Amino acid sequence: MNKQKIALLVDYENFNEDRYFPILKEELRAYGEIIIARAYSSVLDNSKLNNSNEDSKLNDKLKRHGLDPVFQLSYSKNKNAVDIRIAIEAVELLQRGYIDIICLATNDSDFTPLVKKLRENNKLVIGSGKDLVSQDYKDACDHFINVQKIFEAKEILNEKKTSEASKKRKAEKERRLKKLVNQINDIIDQNKDTDEYVDLSVIFNNLYSSNKEFSPKNYGAPSTKALPFFKDFLGNYFDILYNESNNNYKIKKKQ
16 A cells, blocks of 8 residues: 655744654654655754754754755845745645645744645645644644644653642643543534444544544543543543444443
8 A cells, every 4th residue: 555645844943842853753654654854944053943952963953853954044034034935845845746745843823824725736734833833723734733732641641740840731631631521522412322322433533523633642642543542541431332233332421
């Protein structure tokens, strides 16, 4: 089976934290093969970027993450030349029929019109960034990889501290999990059969279609598989039934 071909365009001036690149690469592997990976910047010295304390050498970092640097001169103080360069090259990729997916890694919501234009031209667009990205940008994409949520969910699972910061992170995770439970309850209410059950696939399809950044990994799950997520993370809220006649699983609210 042929893998879909991905072009990854990184707005390195605001997406450059070392810890997020492995997460992004891992998530993209579920979609296909990255054959273009570029990092765009108007500076050559990493110490001038946001995370100078993590790396002193930009070249070493880009090599480590398999990114080809694209340096863009700034011609005006009032315009972001890097954003314009990314937009130009993304549109040029529309002419390459072998590119199936374009991933824009950026925390800049100004790329929303570009995302819409790429989708109009039949490219699947995956956005990636942190929580601060606007909902309009997330909704414009076919899917959005929230690297911050995935990273923090993993950290909470491995965290053994009982500090106030740790307690706050765990409380926030519980709040998001309860919000998800309420969403699932609404889906069940709208789709349940006479015995109160709904097919697991129906629930997950609804979650993905209503929330472009939904992923079990946002809550600490090691994979995006539906059944383990319900068993290990939502088992206190829902009953799971194996439907032998249809060889599938059904979900209902716990009484």
